[in-house]
């Protein structure tokens with residue numbers, strides 16, 4: 028990135044690198060959580076930059092719910108290899124054995140078991156004491172107050188009273204035995220910042236962000252992609268080829284597509300600039316109940 | 330955000346984004362008392378810079394009708410509210426961060442709740458802000474709070490101030506009202522070291538002078554708020570300072586590469602520059618400035634870089650690399666402004682951790698020079714600091730560190746204070762100047778003596794003298810008490826028959842004379858342990874008043890607590906844990922207390938535990954409460 032002038036993106040990049048280095052230096056066993064979305068792709072890119080010419084000194088971990096888009100999984104493996112990360116993939120074994128899925132069990136139970144519980148299990152299993160996540164403060168009103176370092180009890184719980192004030196760029200990283208933190212190095216980035224940075228730095232993203240003809244069904248006003256044969260079709264539902272793309276990526280049955288012909292980065296950014304709905308409206312789990320972000324955080328999802 | 334995005338061609342858009350790439354960043358803080366219109370102003374900025382999406386707007390319109398305070402109009406405050414509700418739920422919100430952007434700049438707004446006790450939160454928000462907007466209600470003028478906000482902003486080193494004279498619509502857009510407030514503020518803020526104060530007459534609710542100049546204030550010739558925010562100069566100062574780089578990380582992928590990574594905290598650096606490691610004084614020359622985007626010719630304040638040096642110098646995380654030509658202070662003592670952020674008071678002499686840059690060291694406050702009343706700015710004497718109090722303190726560190734005065738550099742002059750037991754961030758510090766040992770008379774406070782040793786352990790030494798019949802429960806209760814103390818991080822030691830009789834007092838039997846000597850030795854050992862700063866638990870039958878009095882008189886009156894385990898003989902005898910009563914009754918043990926030797930009940934024990942009815946846990950809890958009540962533990 029050009030350095031003759033200190034652009035806002037440069038300052039955001041510097042801040043994120045500072046945070047990532049601080050965690051690597053102060054924690055015994057950090058891990059970077061990889062959701063494969065655009066935000067965590069930016070986070071990975073920043074981590075690679077932070078330790079250049081060395082590879083990042085911590086592994087990547089993906090919590091695989093088994094319901095991710097196939098293109099995401101392919102992209103995940105390529106990216107880990109390209110950036111020199113050691114990749115850990117974890118799936119909740121009990122959830123897998125019981126075939127917990129979004130249809131028979133409802134999205135909120137499913138998310139709990141396959142995502143939240145799985146993450147807690149994995150953190151415990153590997154003894155990670157710090158986990159990087161790609162959440163941003165502008166994602167939702169309630170996230171505005173989130174700290175960059177979020178402290179978790181030995182049970183991965185979030186105790187609002189145990190959180191610490193963050194002054195300057197000096198982070199208190201001390202934890203007791205068994206406790207851990209979640210760190211959000213891109214807290215201060217907005218969706219627009221992310222896209223601009225992806226353009227500037229040529230960061231590869233999952234092709235699902237670009238418009239293409241994809242088989243979808245319409246449910247409750249939302250377009251759901253039929254990514255594999257596991258999606259139960261309701262009576263009368265016939266998948267249709269539509270020109271669609273995704274603004275946010277997750278489990279395919281829970282992530283709505285939008286109709287769009289934006290097939291290049293500039294087109295995506297243009298669409299974003301004139302978009303009239305916020306990013307999260309495509310994420311079905313947030314509609315389940317109001318205040319669900321807060322609740323999910325307490326339960327350990329973030 | 331620019332509105333014509335819809336009409337842009339892909340190429341236009343690329344150009345547009347390229348121009349956006351040169352946008353700068355401004356971080357600012359908004360301060361005001363409740364109802365000054367802070368939320369309305371921030372909501373208005375978000376709204377007018379069109380950072381809202383349709384679904385958010387729909388929610389806003391719905392909520393405005395339901396909860397709004399402005400009738401049928403849109404209540405912008407609802408866009409950002411939510412801090413108060415959470416405070417009521419007992420959740421501490423320090424700061425909420427909001428984002429908006431224009432073609433010229435990206436803005437990060439630190440929004441802090443406006444309450445009296447929120448010095449801590451304002452300081453947190455201010456620590457990363459370049460500019461502060463102080464809201465003043467035009468109807469009320471400059472209030473105590475305004476003064477407090479201005480003081481904290483100046484304490485945290487904010488140099489750019491906007492005085493937003495809000496609700497000017499309610500004062501008929503009066504020029505006089507505005508000018509009086511502006512002049513009052515300028516007058517009292519004269520000594521605060523602000524570089525620039527800009528006063529703007531505003532109506533957050535109706536938008537006057539927020540985005541564009543209002544026709545309703547024709548007499549006002551200054552900028553609209555957004556104009557000022559978009560153009561105010563904040564960055565270059567940091568670059569003009571001497572070079573500083575706190576080393577965060579030593580980058581060593583292989584034997585051929587050894588880089589020192591960190592974020593430049595002042596000035597600039599080029600290959601060939603002479604640098605010094607502040608604490609060790611070793612020097613070297615910069616060979617490369619390494620980044621993933623290629624080597625740089627120059628790096629400046631704020632850049633996260635990796636330097637390689639021409640020489641093999643011993644450098645590790647926490648070291649400060651500095652310009653050879655302009656070095657910082659290096660000392661293990663300094664004076665600093667402190668903002669205390671914890672319910673637990675700051676106690677001089679108690680060991681804390683201080684984190685300064687990437688360096689964490691043990692430190693203590695040797696003296697509180699004075700507190701500063703944040704409302705009147707009066708200096709007050711103080712022995713401790715409570716939550717949200719501000720003071721000037723002298724610090725003593727376990728090792729010398731490199732630093733600058735906060736006034737000279739906000740990055741190398743700032744530190745946080747961490748509690749060693751809870752790991753909480755309990756304070757923020759801003760260094761004023763280093764203290765040289767020779768000239769610093771307060772070093773005497775560090776003499777090695779009883780209180781220094783006790784202070785280091787963060788406790789008051791005391792003897793807990795458990796007395797009572799055999800089987801009364803002394804050791805059991807004392808054990809529980811000790812465990813509880815240990816769990817709270819107290820330094821304790823237990824003296825009882827088991828560990829004393831087998832060693833120190835091996836030569837003593839159970840005659841009356843030996844019993845007296847036994848207690849005398851135990852009392853003297855306890856006294857030494859008090860001197861060492863410990864909480865000593867003594868568990869001996871100690872049947873005679875005289876010996877107990879002797880033990881009591883060896884130490885200060887507040888250092889001795891007699892714990893009488895008052896268990897009736899029949900109860901103790903029925904427990905008979907070691908079968909001793911049985912043997913005594915059978916005449917196999919002579920001089921057994923309660924059987925053929927007297928137990929003299931304490932007349933005025935500090936605490937009497939009746940073990941018949943209650944559980945040992947409850948009895949131990951009574952002891953703990955007594956210790957709390959006496960301020961021996963927190």
Ligand SMILES: Nc1nc2c(ncn2[C@@H]2O[C@H](COP(=O)(O)OP(=O)(O)O)[C@@H](O)[C@H]2O)c(=O)[nH]1
Pocket residue numbers: 361362363364365366367368369370398399406443495496497498499531532533534535
């Ligand atoms: N007339 C008028 N009312 C205002 C103005 N700014 C805010 N208010 C009203 O003052 C009240 C408190 O505003 P709010 O933004 O919630 O204050 P906060 O506590 O500082 O965040 C609300 O009823 C606002 O509508 C203004 O410029 N003019």
